[in-house]
Amino acid sequence: MIQLYDTYEGRKREFKPVERGVVRMYTCGPTVYDYAHIGNFRAYIFEDLLRRFLERSAYRVIQVMNITDVDDKTITGAAKEGVSLRDYTDKYVQAFFEDLKTLNIEPAEHYPRATDYIPDMLKLVRALKDKGFTYETEGSVYFRVASFPKYGALSKKKLEFNISGARVDNDEYEKEQWVDFVLWKKKKEGEPSWPSEFGDGRPGWHIECSAMSTKLLGETLDIHTGGEDNIFPHHENEIAQSEAASGRKFVNYWLHCRFLLVEGEKMAKSKGNFFTLRDLVKDGWDPMAVRYLLISHNYRQPLNFTKEGLKQAENTLKRFDDLASRIMSYKPEGVKDKLAASCKACREKWERALADDLNIAEALAALFDWMNEANAVLDRTDVSTAGIKAAKEFLRDIDSVLGLKIYDEIEPSEEIIDKINERTKARSAKDFAKSDCLRKEILEAGWALKDGSPGEPSLYKRRKRKWDEL
Numbered sequence: 001m002i003q004l005y006d007t008y009e010g011r012k013r014e015f016k017p018v019e020r021g022v023v024r025m026y027t028c029g030p031t032v033y034d035y036a037h038i039g040n041f042r043a044y045i046f047e048d049l050l051r052r053f054l055e056r057s058a059y060r061v062i063q064v065m066n067i068t069d070v071d072d073k074t075i076t077g078a079a080k081e082g083v084s085l086r087d088y089t090d091k092y093v094q095a096f097f098e099d100l101k102t103l104n105i106e107p108a109e110h111y112p113r114a115t116d117y118i119p120d121m122l123k124l125v126r127a128l129k130d131k132g133f134t135y136e137t138e139g140s141v142y143f144r145v146a147s148f149p150k151y152g153a154l155s156k157k158k159l160e161f162n163i164s165g166a167r168v169d170n171d172e173y174e175k176e177q178w179v180d181f182v183l184w185k186k187k188k189e190g191e192p193s194w195p196s197e198f199g200d201g202r203p204g205w206h207i208e209c210s211a212m213s214t215k216l217l218g219e220t221l222d223i224h225t226g227g228e229d230n231i232f233p234h235h236e237n238e239i240a241q242s243e244a245a246s247g248r249k250f251v252n253y254w255l256h257c258r259f260l261l262v263e264g265e266k267m268a269k270s271k272g273n274f275f276t277l278r279d280l281v282k283d284g285w286d287p288m289a290v291r292y293l294l295i296s297h298n299y300r301q302p303l304n305f306t307k308e309g310l311k312q313a314e315n316t317l318k319r320f321d322d323l324a325s326r327i328m329s330y331k332p333e334g335v336k337d338k339l340a341a342s343c344k345a346c347r348e349k350w351e352r353a354l355a356d357d358l359n360i361a362e363a364l365a366a367l368f369d370w371m372n373e374a375n376a377v378l379d380r381t382d383v384s385t386a387g388i389k390a391a392k393e394f395l396r397d398i399d400s401v402l403g404l405k406i407y408d409e410i411e412p413s414e415e416i417i418d419k420i421n422e423r424t425k426a427r428s429a430k431d432f433a434k435s436d437c438l439r440k441e442i443l444e445a446g447w448a449l450k451d452g453s454p455g456e457p458s459l460y461k462r463r464k465r466k467w468d469e470l
C-alpha cells in the first residue's frame with residue numbers, strides 16, 4: 001500500500017488511481033525564458049522520484065509537464081532579442097530537455113507547449129462563460145472567484161472580499177476583486193496575440209494547465225504536483241477553472257514539495273547564491289551528485305543546498321560505485337552466505353519507507369546499513385553465486401528508483417527475456433493476474449515494459465529512455 005500526503009486534505013492517504021494500474025499525473029513545468037535553476041530542479045527531481053517509485057510499484061505512469069512559452073517574461077525576452085516568441089523559447093525548451101537528461105530525469109509522456117493549445121484554452125474560457133463564472137472588462141476575460149464557493153480549500157485561505165464590489169486596479173487590468181484572475185488577456189500593441197470571440201489576445205497563465213491537463217489526461221487527474229509556491233494562487237485557480245467547467249473533482253492527490261535554500265539563504269541573483277544546473281556542471285560538479293543531493297531529502301522538508309552537501313554527495317556516490325564494482329567483479333566460490341537474505345530484508349525496508357509518502361531518508365538509511373553488511377560479507381571469501389546474483393539485482397532495483405547510474409547493463413538477461421515471453425502469452429490468454437505478477441518481477445529486475453498497441457511490448461532499461469525522440 002502506498003500512502004501519499006495530499007495537500008488538499010492535509011493528511012496522508014492510501015493511493016488509489018482512478019484506473020487500475022495506471023497513474024495520470026500532471027506536473028507544472030518551466031516558463032522557458034531562461035535556464036532552469038536548482039530550486040526548479042528540486043521539484044522536478046521529487047517528481048522523478050515519485051514517478052520512478054510508482055513505476056517500480058508496477059504502475060503505468062502517464063505524466064504531462066507543461067511548457068509555458070507565452071507570458072510577460074518570454075514576450076519581453078523575445079522583444080529584447082528581436083526574434084519571434086517561438087525562436088526565443090525554442091532555445092530554452094531545448095536547454096531544459098538537455099538539463100533533464102543531464103540529471104537523468106525520466107522524460108514525461110507529454111510536454112505540451114501553451115501556444116500549441118490556444119483553441120483548447122478558448123474552449124474552456126467559453127465553457128466557463130456559458131456557466132456564468134466569468135466577466136469581461138475592456139477586452140479581457142476574468143474568473144469571478146466569488147462564484148466558486150470552494151475557492152481557498154487547497155491553500156486553506158480565508159478570502160476577504162471587497163463587499164462594495166467597487167472595481168480594483170491591478171496595474172494594467174481592471175478586476176472586480178483582487179483575487180479574481182485573468183483567463184484571456186486583451187492584446188497589447190506589439191505583443192503576440194491570437195484571435196478569439198472575446199477579441200484578440202493571449203491566455204492567462206493558469207488556464208493553460210487546466211486546458212492541457214484535461215485535453216491530455218481527462219477531467220480528473222490522479223496526481224498533480226508542484227512546488228509549494230504553486231499552491232496559491234496557481235493551483236487554487238486551476239481547481240476553480242477545471243471544477244467550475246466540468247462539475248467534477250479535478251485532482252485526487254495534490255503533492256507539493258517544499259522550498260530550497262542555498263547555503264541557508266533564499267536564492268537570489270543579487271546574493272551570488274543563484275545557480276543553474278549549468279553553473280554547477282561548469283564548476284566541475286558531477287551532475288549525479290547534484291541529483292543525489294536533491295533526491296536524498298524528504299520532499300516535504302525544506303532543503304538546504306550547500307557545496308559541503310555536494311561534496312558529501314560525491315563521497316556517497318563513490319561508496320555506491322565501489323560496492324557495485326566489487327559485486328560486479330566478484331568470483332563466487334562459496335555455497336552459502338547471508339547476502340541474498342540481507343538483500344531481501346533491505347528491499348522490504350526500502351519499499352516500506354518509500355511507500356510511506358516517499359520517505360527517502362529512511363529508505364537510504366536502510367540502504368547504507370545494507371551496504372555495510374554487504375561489504376562485510378564480501379570481505380570473507382565464501383560468497384555464493386546466488387548471493388552475488390541477488391546483490392546485482394538489488395542494486396539494479398535500487399538504482400531504477402534513485403537513477404544515479406550506479407549499475408549499468410545494456411542487454412537484458414535470458415531470464416528476463418523468458419519472463420517477457422511468458423507475460424506476452426499470459427496477456428493473450430487474458431490471464432491478467434499472471435501477467436501482472438510477471439510484470440512486477442521484470443520491474444524488480446530494473447527493466448520496464450511499454451506495451452505497444454497492438455503488437456509486441458518493447459523493453460527498455462528504465463534509465464535509458466529515448467531522449468532523441470523529444
Ligand SMILES: [Zn+2]
Nearest residue numbers: 028029209234
Ligand atoms: Zn500549472
